[in-house]
Amino acid sequence: MSKLLDVEDVTPSSGSAAGQLCCTPLTRGPLGVEDAERAAAMFKALGDPVRLRLFSNIASAEGGEACVCDIQDVGVSQPTVSHHLKKLREAGLLESERRGTWVYYRVAADVLATMALLLAPGRA
Numbered sequence: 001m002s003k004l005l006d007v008e009d010v011t012p013s014s015g016s017a018a019g020q021l022c023c024t025p026l027t028r029g030p031l032g033v034e035d036a037e038r039a040a041a042m043f044k045a046l047g048d049p050v051r052l053r054l055f056s057n058i059a060s061a062e063g064g065e066a067c068v069c070d071i072q073d074v075g076v077s078q079p080t081v082s083h084h085l086k087k088l089r090e091a092g093l094l095e096s097e098r099r100g101t102w103v104y105y106r107v108a109a110d111v112l113a114t115m116a117l118l119l120a121p122g123r124a
Contacts, residue, residue, distance in 0.1 A: 025120040038092075039118055042111070045091035050074050051084045055093060058105045065106040 024031065031039065046052050057071040072081045085105065088094045095108050 025117060027121060041091045042093060042115065045087050045093055048084065048087075050076055050080070051088055054081070054084055055088060055107070058094065059107050059112065065104050068103045068105065071105070 024035070046055060053074045054071060057074070058066045061070070068081070068085070072078055074081065076084075085094065085096070089096060092108055093111050094105050096103050096105050098104075
């Protein structure tokens with residue numbers, strides 16, 4: 001069953017902190033070197049179907065975070081899940097916190113807003 005996602009306005013306001021959200025939308029101008037490297041790293045990490053499923057599981061989890069024990073059923077072994085979660089963390093997409101024997105994951109602050117801003121359609 002598919003779930004509709006809320007659309008959030010991510011247009012930076014004049015008082016927003018510079019540097020938090022990267023990137024000019026692709027339809028409004030060319031990317032600079034740093035923004036292109038950051039965006040490429042994010043999309044490269046999400047270019048693997050298992051990583052995309054893990055990221056989706058975490059992003060859609062109630063409370064905004066998920067225990068690795070609840071998201072590891074993606075059709076690969078536990079060591080492979082750990083490898084993919086590490087790649088998502090290295091790309092800056094996820095943050096993690098150890099609680100006892102389990103690790104809890106959440107989408108890093110501003111990641112979804114950054115991707116939405118980057119891919120925002122041009123204004124007519």
